[in-house]
Amino acid sequence: MTITSKDYSAGTGLPKKTRSLCPECGKLLDADIVARDNKVYMEKECPVHGKFSDVYWSDVDYYLKAEKFAHDGVGLHNPRDTTIPPGGDDAVHIVIDGNRIDMLSCTAIANVDLTNRCNMNCPICFANANHQGYVYEPTFEQVKAMLETLRAEEPIKCTAVQFAGGEPTVYDRFIDAIAYAKSLKFAQIQVATNGIKFAKDYEFLKAAKMAGMNTIYLQFDSLREDVYIRSRARKMLDIKMKVIENCRRLNKEGLHSPSIVLVPVVVTGMNDDEIGDIVKFAFENSDVIRGVNFQPVAFTGRVTQEEVSKGRFTLPDLIRCVEEQTGYANKDDWYPVPVVAPISKFASSFLGETKVTFTTHPHCGIATYLFQDEKGNVVPFPRFVDVARFSKELDAMADKVENAKFKKLYALKLLKLLNSCTDESKMPEGLTKSKFVKMISAVMGDKSKETLAAFSWKMMLICGMHFQDSYNYDVERVRRCGVHYVTPDCRVIPFCAYNSGPEFRKQVEEQFSVPLEEWKKTHQEQAKELAEALIVPKDE
Template identity: 25%
Template sequence: MPEKDYTYYDFTISLCSACLRRVDAKIIFEQDKVFMVKHCPEHGREKVLIATDIAYYKNTRNYNKPSEAPLKTNTQTHYGCPYDCGLCQDHEQHSCLSVIEVTDRCNLTCPTCYAMSSPHYGRHRTLEEIERMLDIIVANEGQPDVVQISGGEPTIHPQFFEILDIAKKKPIRHLMLNTNGIRIAKDKEFAARLATYMPDFEVYLQFDSFKPEVLEQMRGKDLTDIRRQALNNLNELDLSTTLVVTLQKGLNDDEIGKIIDYALQQKCVRGVTLQPVQIAGRTEGFDPATDRITLTEVRQQILAQTSVFNEHDLIPVPCNPDALMMGYALKLGGQAFPLTRFVDPAVLLNNSKNTIVYEQDEALHKHVLKIFSTGISTDAAVGDMQSLLCCLPQIQAPGLNYNNLFRVVIMRFIDAYDFDVRAIKKSCVHIVHKDGRIIPFETMNLFYRDEKEEYLRTIIDDYSPKITTHERSI
């Protein structure tokens, strides 16, 4: 019998990238890569690259663990994922990170923007609306792990600091500001006031490239001086900061190592988050056939472009292993020492919470500190542990704190091309819709923004579920 030139691995439900209707899809291994193959009755066959490392892709299944549900759900399951978002009762993960968009407007009109923001788009949310959104998160989560104040550009909201004051009064463990950094760069008093919200406050700073031409293509203008001045101001204040890099293949993926190395030299920077472009919203000049970059390609670029991490340091995150990868290092004296390789995966799977903020996980934090406290004397360490500790200054483990940790995260936001219902059900980055629903980031940008909901209704009108809500949830 003839043998096919690929290996069949799995089956899932995906979307047609043209009409966004659900279609069957199979996962195959071919020429050392992982592809999704799907067929729409109207738009035909699609073959989409979803991973360039078969071993890593298969290993993500080993990082799966029992789901952690929110305290309550907000919508019923009727049409099936992804047409019931809110969170529905069939979603498999609580909100590790909850996003509140306090404004639709921005002081830029970026050619790459999932929210379609601009200086004249939409409106600012009222304080009453924003507090209601925060209360919805608290009702779902109890004590939310991370709440991100976002937009648009949140710092242009006329009542910005009142928003932070309201948020800080809620039982939120960690508050994050998502910003392009323009106001931080231009207004030192503004930056200084931000610092008064520490501890448990962080700046999530857009930082895509060192190249003016790349920034002009992605952000519409050269922001290199703005980025550097913003970081100078944040460094002076030692205000905890994560650099956020939106990645497009062939445009700025060659700068991954340089950005990580640069981040490690910044006093205030606690990590780098790498986000491949999600094909949603405004993606001017973006060709999905050539410009998409997968999570595994980003991981391979980290390994190729930096000397800090090896393949054992960059591992799936259990809350959503298909979409999140992380690696930790210890920052000491201007150097970085990787940590993740010394953490038994069983600790992540059996003793830690489902969260993307591992430095706040007491069980894992104690485990990491134990590594160093038991190895202060190098003759007590073995193997790689001994090699690491002999390079470290003599330190006392209890003195380590959040400022010493540095993390690299790849955050893949699935779109219609690589949509996999199995992974979407574990999405843990959620946006609070202006009507109060809590919606996964991925499906929010595909279906639940303004006029997109009108199109979703046409899909639902054409869809006749064959099983009841009760049967589906059993």
């Protein structure tokens, strides 16, 4: 069987029950998700620490719309998990407060933390690398085993990896890690970075590109230095611009730059007024920038309920800001991540092999594709493609392909469906159905950058991913998480469980770390470089 998704089992509509955590003690609690004042709230009560209420989504109607596209995955198994005894259960799961939580979604993308060292000291970083008192840094052999673990997952193997940290570019064998991932045939290799190394060392950037880096996931909070000083404790805009310039230089040398995805952490009252400007900036630099992934801040550490309520920024808030600040898209133009699950489901059935399927929880992330013509007019993809109809009918078609005698006929049916769901009259000026199909093929193909360069329209993926904290922690979201971490002992852990709630990050890093002072004695040169990097020049 090659079916990679199934019907959603968490229940739809409001109110509903789920499980969450006490933000104070981490105890697993029953929680209610309810509608009030056109917002969706999570409410829970700890017998020791009392009641908690937090905005889950700030728009009831859009919350309900997102659920219409929900799908469940078919589970995930990790035969390389070294913590499992021979013959043991290798189904990926976590344990919270003594309760086993099984994962439903495959690994859409995996984070491999190469180090917790960093050449910055950001106040809002959940890794908090320079305050932990220890150094977490897997050996290269451990990194290789972690990557091999991802490629051995069942029933769907991971095909996308992101090197992260800390700051991954300070890892001694960073280039080797990229090259090894490439040798394992990861289709997507990206690096989450502050950009300092890529800005200051062009040859280092080139080496990463040549080793196999596809995408630079560039921390990009603002176009104003005062915001960087507040969020990152130093000026950073020149660094970001230099990364873009260096990628452009790669293109000029015929090396085809890695795609840049801008990653702004959105904080209410700090940079939420810049969301539109960042989208416009991405279009202005679309020769190297392919997308923007906004990430509303998650509240970690000691914060009050009042601070959470005041600062909470949810995905519907992002939609509103994009509309108000650009006019490019409204809430009808955005869809939750699992809207694309039927595409993978169809491909898996048609090709007879399991493909990565985005069965992420419908309230984890949202996205839209924007097209901009030569005159600067922007048209969202859903304005000329009936996304809802295409997704629903393709899902039904995928169920039939699995046992079809003449599967090739379904390729024609797919093209016919896409054609019937596309309205050429609403496309950007100059775009036709045939050109559109070629563009989509380019995006899906291995040579997308080269092929897209032949078109005069700019395409930009705008998305939002709201990671959880202990105030809005939803076990049903964790079960359907598609962003996972792999650890040195080859466990696979969902992102939000790793970074919030019971904080598996802390457990893992403490288990595989050495005290900072001990590390400094055995790595004197790196320790000196790190100390020097943290000294911010007065003009920065």
